[in-house]
Amino acid sequence: MQLQSNILKNFAISRFNEYYLPSINRNTFEVIDSKTFYNRKFKTLFSQQDKLNIIIGMDSGLLANYILELTEGIPDGSKFVIIELSTILPLLLIDIPSELRSKLVIIDESGLDELFKQDDIKLFIAKGEYRLIASSSVSSRHLDDYNTLLNTVESRLQNEYFDNSINFTQKIFVRTQLENIADNHTQAKELRNKYKEMVCIVIAGGPSLDDTIHWIKENQDNLYVIAVSRIAGKLAKFGINIDIVVCVDPQDVSFDVSRGMFELSDETLLVHSYHVNPKILSQWQGKCLYMGQRFPWNNENDFDNIPTVGPTVTNSAIRLAIEMGFRQVLLSGVDFCYSKSGYSHARGTVEASLGPSLGHDTLWVNTYAGYQAETLIQLKQAMESLENEAKTHPYVDLINLSSHAACIEGITHQSTEKITLHPLVKSKLLSDSRLFTTKENDLNEVYSECKNIKNELLKLQHLITDAKKLTSKLNLDAKKTSNTLDKVDKIEFKINKKYKKLSQLIKFYGYFEFSKFLTTREVESWTQQQINQMTERYYEAFSSSCDQVFKLVESACNKLQDRINELGTTPFNTLAEQWKRDNQPGRCFIWKKMHPAYSFSADEQLLWTELNNLYQLSLTQVRQAYVDTLHTGSAMEHVYTKILRLNKSQSHQGLALLVHNLAPLIEKDPEAKRLYHLALSFQLSLEQQPQQALDALLALPEELYTEMELKHIILLALKLSKLELAESTLVKILTHSDEYMPQYAHILKLRGKIQESVNVYLDYLEKYPSETQTWIKLGLFMVELNQAEGAHTAFSHALNADPDNQVALHYVAELNRIMTEAQ
Template sequence: MSNLWHYPYGIIDELTAAEMAYMTGQSPIQPIFSVSQYGETVLPGVNRKLFDNQPSSRLFEQEYPNLFDTENHLQVIVGLDSGLLANYVLEHPLPAGSRYLFVELDEVLALLNIDIPTSLASKVEVLSLTDLKIRVEQDPLPVYFTKKATRVIKSQGAKYAHLAEYVTLCSQVEKLVEQQTFKHSIGLTQKLFIRRQLENLPDNILPAKLLSNTFEGKDCVILAGGPSLDEHLPWIMANQQKLVIIAVSRISRQLLTHGLTPDILVSVDPQEVSFDVSKEMLRLPKDVLFVNCNHVEPRLLANWHGNSLYMGNRFPWEIAEEHGNIETQGPTVTNAALHLAVKMGFSRILLSGTDLCYASSGVTHAKGSYEAAVGANMVVIGEWVDTYQGTKAETSVQMIYALEALEEEARSLPDHQHIFNLAPQAAKARGISHLPTSEIVLTDTLNNKRDLLKLLASGMDEEQRLKACVDAISALKQSEHHLSEMTLLCDEALKYNGALKKTLKSSGHSESYHQSLVARIDGIEKRLNEKFGRMTYFIKFFGYAEFTQFLTTTDSSEWRQKDMYVMTDSYYQAFKTSCIGLKTLLGEALAHLELRKAEYTKGTEVSVLMRGWEKHREYGRARLWLNTHPEMEHLHQEALETMEAALNSMIDAKPELAKRIDKLNGMLVHVERKLLLLKNAGNQVGLAQMVTILRGKAPADNEAERLFRLGECFLFELKGNAQSALNALLQLQESQLTEREYKEMASLGLKVKQPDISRLALSKLIEYSDEYYPLYASVLKLTGQYQNAAETYLEYLNKYPGDVVTWIKFGQFMVEAGERDMAISAFHQAEQADPGNAVAKHYLSELYHQ
C-alpha cells in the first residue's frame, strides 16, 4: 500500500451526510451490529461491549432477579437491549395476570425485528412512546394503575444511556406512568385521611362555616411558602392593620422570625411531615385563629392553644350538603386557604408566595424554610409554565394540579370578588391577574379583626365541649354496632358462595338448589344497601384498596363460572375486611374521645390525663387544662413542667424532613440527566438556570465543574454558538472528561472546522465503543492521516465484516486513493454482506469497465 496516497481526485474534505448527522446528534445511533462470542447480535451504539464477556441471560438474571415473581403486575421496560431483553422475557414462563410493555426509541425500533408469538401477544408488547401514550388508556391497563401494580424498569441500554435519547425516553415514560397512577389510584390514600378525621373528632368541634360572609367588602392576603413571599413581607407588615392575614401553617417558622402574626392559620395535610414543617405554629400567640381541615395532622390540632374551626364533615360518613360547612379544596393548603377566603366574602384576595413554580435561581421555597436549606433545584425534572412577567419557569407535577385548582376557584367566583397575585414571577393562572403592591390602595383599618374572629370561634365552654364528646361517643358506638352486623352479613354471603363453588365439583345438586344460593346472596346485598345504605357506600370508599382486588385484568369474554365465584369471594372479603378495619379505627377514636371527655370532667385523676397525653404526644394539652383548672397547678407543678418541656422538645427537634434535605444537599448524581433533558427539549431558560446554579458549586467540586462546563456547552449550542460551546469543554482537565464531553468535542470540532480536535476526541471515544471507529477513520482521512485512516477502517471491518455501510465507505476511499483492487475487494465484501446492494453493484460495474 506504499502508493496509497497518490490521489487522482484530490483530498476529501467532507464527512458523509450520515456521519455528520451522527456526530452532530441529529441521528442518535449508527446502524452497526456486532456478534458476541455467544452468538448474540448486539447494537454497540446501545449496549457497547456489555455482552462481550457473558451471555445476556446471565447478566439479566443478575440485574432483574424479580422480573417474573409478581402476578397481576404491569412491567413497563424502557429499552430492548438490542432485542436481547425482549427475547429473555419471551423465553420465560410469565406470571399470571402480568404484562410486559417494552418502550423503545423510534430509531432503534427501525433497526430491530422482535417476533412475538401469537400466544404471548396479549402479555408482551413492543411500543414506541407514541404508541404507549395511546395504550395506557386502553383496557385492561387502567386496572394496573388503579391498583398501583406497576413498575418502570430500565434496560441496560437505558440505564447507562450511551444514547442520550434514553434519558428523555425514561423521563417521559416515568412521568406518563406517574400521571396514570395518580389519575386512577387517587382513592387508595383515603384510609389515612379517614384515620386522621377520626383521630381529630375530640377537637373538631366548631365548623368553619361560622366564618361565612363575615368580611364582605374587605381585603385579605394569603401567605404561602413560595420564594416571592420574601419580597412581599415588608409591605404586608406595613399594612397588616388594613388586611386580614391568612397564612399557611408551614411558614410559621418564617413568620416568627419576622415578628409577623397572622390572623388566621390554615393547615390541611394528614401526613406526619406536615407536623414537622408546621410545628412552630404552636409558638404563635393564642389569639390567632386556627382553621384546619378535618383530617389535619392531629398533633397540630390537639396541641393548639387557641381557638380552632374545622373544614369539611365532622364524621367521615356524613354528606357534606347536609351540614353546609366550608369544604376543603385541594390539592394544596394554599388552595384550601383561598377557598376559605372566598367563602369569608373578601372582595380582594391577594396572593403572596403562591408562585406554584420555582424561582429563576432554582429556589423552591421562601427563606427560612427547610426546603430552602437544600438550595436550588438541580435534579427534579419538572414541567415548564408561563409566568405573569412573560418568562418560563419550572414547576412540579403537584404544583400543576394546584394551579389547575386555583383556576377552577377563579372560574366560580362571583362578580364582586377578585383574586390577585402579587408576584410577577408566579405561574400565570387563568382568571387571576398580577397586581403589584405599588398599585394597591388600602383604605379600611381593621383594628377589631382579631376580636371578631375570637367572638365567632369561641362559642363553646368546657361543659359544651364535654357534651360534644359524649354525643360523638354515642354516634361512634352506633356505627360500631352497624359494622358488626354488616360483618356477619358478609360472612353469610361468603358461606353461600362457598356452597356455590362446591356445586361446580359435584353433579348431585339441582338447579333449584343452585338458584336458592344465588338468591340468598342477592338478598344479603339488598339488605346491606337498604338497611345500611350510607355506611355501605362509605365502606366501599374507605376500603377502596381492598375493593380494587375485585377488579380483574382478564377480559370479561374470558370469564368462566369459576371466575365469577372467585370475584364474589373477593368482593365480600373486601367488604368484611373493610368493616373490620374501620371498626378498629372507631375503637381507637372512642378511646381518644374518652380521654378528652376525662379532661372536661371534674375530679379526673391528673395521672390518667398525663398518660393519655403522652401516648398521643399531646403535651400541650397540659397547658390548656391548666387554663381551666388553675387551682391544680401547685399540686402537679413538676408533672406539668415535664409536659411543657416535652412539648418544647418536640417543637425544637430537627425533623426527618430536614435530615433528608441535609442528605440531598449538594448531590449531583442526577444533574447530568437533567442537563440532557433540557438540551433535548431545547430549553435555554432551564439550561441557563442550571449553569448559574452549577457555577457557584464548581470551584469546590470537580464533578460540579464538569457539569457546569457541560451545561455551558449545551446552552451555547442551543444559541448556535459552536465555538463558545467547544471552548467551554476545553476548560476542563483531561481527567474530568467522560464519553459525553468527548462526543460533544468531536461534533463541535467539525462544526468550527477544527478537525484535529475531533480526531483527538475520537481517539478517546474508540476506547468506549467500537461504533466510533468508522467516524475516527473518516476524521483521520479528513486531517490527512490517510495511512492511519485505512488501518482503522480495516481494523474495524475485521471485527464487523457485516457492516455494509462501512465496506462501501472504505471502497470509496480506495477508489479515491487509486487502489482499484482493494476497492473491488471492499465492494465485493459489501455485496456479500448485503446481496444485491445497488451501491456496491454500481461501483463494481464502473471498476470492472475501467
Template structure:
C-alpha cells in the same frame, strides 16, 4: 446523527455534523450487538448496562417482582432494546395486567425488524409518545387507576437518558399520568381521609362556619409558599395592622425566620408529609387561629395549642353532630384558603407566593422550605404557563392543575364582589385574579385585630365544653360500632353462602344457599344501608377488583365463586378496618376525658400520646393542668415527652427533604442542559445557568456551570470562550461531564476546522465508549494516518463483529492503503454472510481487476455503505 462525507485520502476530505451540535456518528439504531450472556441489544441505547451480569439479572434487581403485579397497567418509557419485552415474555404476563411501552420511533423500527414487538401479544404494545395516551385509554387506564393498578416505570436507558429524547418523554408521560391520577383520586376519595377524620374527632370541636362573614369589608393577605413570597413581606410589614394575614401551614418556618406572625393558618392535607413541611406552625403563639380540613394531619391538629376551627363534617356518616360547613374546595390548601377567606367576609384578598410555577432561577418554593434549601429544581417538565410579567415559566402537572382550578374559583369569587389581586409578575397568570404591583396597592381601612374579632364570635373551649363534646361523639361511635359489627357478621355469612352455592353436590342445598345470599344482600342494602355505603366507600378499591379492567379467562363457575368471595371479603375487611378506626377513636376520646380529670391516670394518657406520636400534647396538658401534682416518675415522663416533641420539630432529614433533594440533583441539570442545547433554547439555558449558580453546593455545581456557560457561548458563536470553559472539565478525567464536554470540543473543532483538536477529542471519547471508534478512525484517515485508522477499526470490530457497515469501511481502507489481499479477505467474510451486498460486490470486482460501472480513469470510485 452525524453525517460523514469522505473522499480518497489523496484528494482530502472533511468530517461534518448534520446539526452542528451532537457530532457523534454512533451505531445505526438498527445495528444489534450481543453480549456474553446472549442478550441482543442496541449498543447506542444501552451501552455497557448488561455486560457485567446480563439483562435478566439487571432487570430483576432494578424492577423486582413489582413489574409483574397482577391487574396492573404498567406504563414503561423505553424498552431497553427490546430486552425488557423479552424479560416479561419469558416470565409471563400476569393475570389482568397490560404493558404499555413508549419508545422512540427509530428504535421501534429496529425492534420491528428484529421481530420482538409482538412478543406480548395484545397484552403489551409499543407506541410513540404521541400515541401513548390514546392507547392508555384503550387499555382502560381509568379503571386501573380505580383499583390502584397503574405503575410508571423508566427503562434502564430512559433513566440514564444518554439519548436526551428519553428525558423529554419521561417528563411528558409523567405529567399526563399525574393529571389522570388527580382526576380519578378526586372522584374516588380515600380511606386515608376517613382515618384522619377519626383521629381528629376530639379536636374537631368548633366548626369554621361560626366565623362566616366575621371580617366583612376587610382586606386579607393570603400567603402561600411560592418563590415570590419574600418580595411581599416588606410591604406586609408596612401594612400589618390593617390587613389580616392568612398563611398556608407549609410556610410557617419562613414566616418565623422573617419575624411575621400570621393571624390565621390553613392546613388540609392528611399525610405525614404535610406534618414534615408544616410542623413549625406548632410554635406559633396561642393567639394564632387554625382553620383546617376535618381530615388534616392529626400530627398537626392534635398538637395545636391555640384555637382551631374545622371544615367539613365531624363524622363520615349522617349525624346530628355534623354542622353546616364553609366551602372548602381542593385540590390544594390555597384553593381551600381562598374560598374560606371569601366566606369569612373579606372584600379584598391579596395573594403572596401564589405562583404555581417556577422562578426564573429554578426555584419552586420560597426561602425556608425544604425545596429551597436543596437548591433549584432541574428535572423540569415540558409544561409551561404564561406569567403576569408576560414570559413563559416552567411548572409541574400538579401546579398546572391547581392553577386551572384556582382560576375557575377566582372567577366565581370575583363575581360576588370580592377582589383578588396578585402583585407578583413571576406568578402564573390566572383569570379572575388581577395583576397589580405592590406599589399600586393601597390599604385605607383602619387597624383591626383578628383575635379580638374571633373572640367576639366564640370563646376558647373550656374543659366543660370539651368534655361534653367527647361524650357526644362517644355515644355516636357506640351506635356506629354496633352497625358495623352487624355488617361484618353478614359479610362472613355471605362468604359461607357463596361457597355453598358452588360447593354443594345437592342442587337443593345450592338453591337454599342462593336464597340466603340474596337475603343477606337485601339486608345490607336496606337495614344497614348507610353504614354499608360507608364500608363500600372505604373499601372501594377492593370492591372495584370485581370489575377488573381485563378478565383474561372465561367466567366459569370457579371464577364466579371467586368473584363472590372477593365481594364479601371486601365487605368483611372494609367493616373490620372501619371497626378498628372507630375503636381507636374511642380509646383516644376516653384518653382526652382522662386528661381533663383533677387526678388523671397519667400512664394512660402518656401512652396514648406516644401511640399517636403527639408528644406535643404533653406541653398542652401542662399549660392546662400545670397544678395537678405528679409523681417523680410521671414528671420525668412529661419532660421526656416534651423533649421528644422538640426533637421531632428539629429533625433534619425528613422524607420530604429527601424527595426535594432528588428533584434538585445535578444529574438532572446535565440531562436538561443536553435537551436545551439540542433545541437551541438560549433563554432557558441562561435560566438553567442562573439556577446552577444558586445551588447550595457551589463546588459540586462549578463544572455544571462551566458546561452550560460553554453551551451558551457555543450557540452565540463565541467558540474561543466556549473552549476556554470546556478545558477545565476535559482535564478532569473523573468528571461526570467529561463525555458531554468532549462532544462540545469535537463539535467546535469541526466547526472551526481544527482537525488535530477534533482528533484528540475523538480519541478521548473512544476511550470512554467504543461507540466513538468509527468516527475516530474516520478522522485518522482524513489526517493521513490510515494505518492507525486500521487499528481502531479492528479494535472496534473485535467488540462488535457483526457490523457490516464498518467491515466495508475497513475493506475499502485496506484497498486504499495498497493491501488488496486484506481487503479481499474482509470482503469474502462479508459475502459469505451477505452474498447480495452490492457495495461488497463492487469493491471485490474492482480488486479483481473488473471494470465497475461509473468508473473512469483517474477518478475516485464511490460506494454506498
C-alpha cells in the same frame, strides 16, 4: 456527520471473570467488580422493605444477577422491575427462580402498559412507595436510547402517580377524619361573612414572599392576616402577627413543614381541614375550627360547613377568605411556580435551605412579568382550581402582589405601591366563647354516635360474611347457583336498604379493593363462571373494607374516651403513657390548661419533663426521609437528565434558565460545573452559535470531561470544519469505547492520513468482524483508492455477515466483472 454510538452485540469478559457488553457498560466493570460496585451504590437502597424499585437497564445482566443474589434476599414487601431496551433484552438470559418471579420482573418498553395495569404496581405508586433507579449504563448517559427510555418511564410514573393516588389517598383522608373526630369540635362556618367589606392578605410559602414581607409587617395593623401553616413560623419570627393559620394536609410531612406554627401566640386561630394531620391538631394549644365534614358518614350538621378546597393549602386559605366575606383578598407568596433562581419556597424554609430545585420534570407557565417560569404538575392543578374559584366568586377582588407569580385568569397583579389600605378593626373572635363548642358535651355526644356506628358495622359485617360464604360455593355446584344467587341478592337488598350510608362509606374507603373485581371484558362476553368469580371478589372486597372501617371507628371510640378521660380525674401518668404511644407529647400542655391547679408529684414531674423534651425534639428534628425526598429533586443526576430532555425538545429557554441557576454552584461542585458548560453549549447550539457552543465545552477543565462532552466537541468541531480538533478528541473518546473507531478512521481519511485510516478500520473489524456497515464503509473507501482487490475482500466480509445485503451484492458483482476484464 452524525456521531452516534451503536450498540454492539459483542460480549467481553472482565478481569473479574464477568461477562458484559462494552457498548453498554464501557470500562466500568474492568475497574471494579460488579458486586463491589453495586454494594457501594445500592446495598442500603435495595435492603428497604415495602418498596417498588423500578430500574432502567440491567448492566448487561449483572444488575439483575446482583438482585437475585442479595445476601438477605429480596426484602419483605418489596418488588424489583427492570425495564431494558428491546434491542438488548434478547441478548441477556436471566434465569429467575419460580419463587422470585413475583418479586423480580424484567420487561422491555413494550411491557409498560401491562405493567401499570397490575394491582400491586398501582398500589405501590398510589402510596408513593416507589423509586426510579438508573443502572450504571443509564447513569453514564452515553446511549440516547437509554435517555429516551428513562424520560419515558419518569413521565409515565408521574402521570400514574396522580391517576392512582387520587383513588388510594382517600383512605388516608377517611383515616385521619376518624382519628380527628375527637378533636374536631367547632365548624369553620362560624366565620362566614364576619368580615364583609374588609381587606385581608393570604400568605403562602412561595419565593415572592421575600419581596413583600417588609411591606406586610409595616401594614399588618390594617390587614387581616391569613397564613398557610408552613410559613407561619417565619412570619412570627419576623414580627408579623397572624390572625388565622390554615393547615389541611393529612400526611406526616405536614407536621415537618408546619412545626413553626406552634410558636404562635394564643391570639392566632387555627382553621384546618377535617383531615389535617392528627399530630398537628392533637397538639395545638390554641382555639381551632374545622372545615369540611367531621364524620365520614352523612351527618346533617356538617352539610353547610366551609369546605376544604384542593389541591393545596393555599387554595383552602383563599376559599376561607372568600367565605369570611372579605371584599379584597391580597396574595403574597402565592406564586405557583419557581423563581428565576429555581427556588420553590421563600427563604427560611427547609426547601429553600437545600438550594434551588433544578432537576424536577416541570411544566412552563406565564408570569405577570411576562416571562415563562417552571412549575410542577400539582401546582398547575392548583392554578386551575384557583382560576375556577375566581370565576365562581367574581365579586371578590383577588390581587397578587408579585409580578413573578404565575398568571391566573380572574386574579390581577398590583404592586404594593398601588395598594390603598384603610384602618381595620378586628373583632375579638377568640374571646367569644359562644362560638366554640363545649368539649365535654360534644365528646359525650360524639362518643355515643361512634359507638352506635360501631355496632351497626358489626351487624353489617355479619351480613357481608353470610354473602361471602354463599359466593364461595357458586362454582362448586352449578345446579344450585341460581338458588344461591337469590339468597345473595336478598342479603344485598337488605344491606342497601338498612345500611346504605355505611355501605357507601365502605365502598368509598375500599375503592382500590373493589376495583379488583371489575373486568375490562364486554358485558356480552361474560360467562356465568366469570360472573360468579366477580361476585365472590366483590364480597371479599366488601368484607375486607368493612373490617378496616370497623377498626378505624373502634379506634375513634378509644380516642374519644381518652379525651373524656383528660377532662376528668384519670391519673396523669396513665394519660402520659397514652400520649407517648400516640406520639402526641404536646397534649400535656393542653391538659395542664384544663387542670391549672393540679400539683405534680415528683414522679409526675419527671414524666412532665420527658413529655416536654419529646415535644421540643419533635419541633426541631427534621425527619431525614423528608430531606432525602427534597434532595432527590436537586440531585445532579436528575439535572443531567433534565438537560438532555430540554436539549432533545429544543428548549433553549429552559436550558438558559438552567444555566443561570447552575452558575452559582460551579465553584464548589465539579459536577454542577460540568453540567453548566454542557447546558450552555446545548443552549448556544440551539441558538445557532456553534463556535460559542464549542468554546463553552473547551472552557471546561479536561479532567471533568465525560463521553457526552467529548461527543459534542467532536460534532461541533466537524460542523466548524476543525478536523484537527475532531481527530484529537476522537483519540480521547476511544478510551470510553471502541465504537468510535469507524468515525476516527473517517476523520483520518478526511485529513489525508490514508494508511492510518485503513489500519484503524482493520483493527476495528478484527475485533468486530460481524459489523456489516463498517465492512461496506471500508469497501467504498477501497473503491475510492482504486484498490479493487481490497474492496472485493471488504464487501465479501460484509456478505459473510449479511448474505442479503444489496450494497455488498452489487459491489461484489461489479468488482468480479472488473477484475475478470482486467485479466
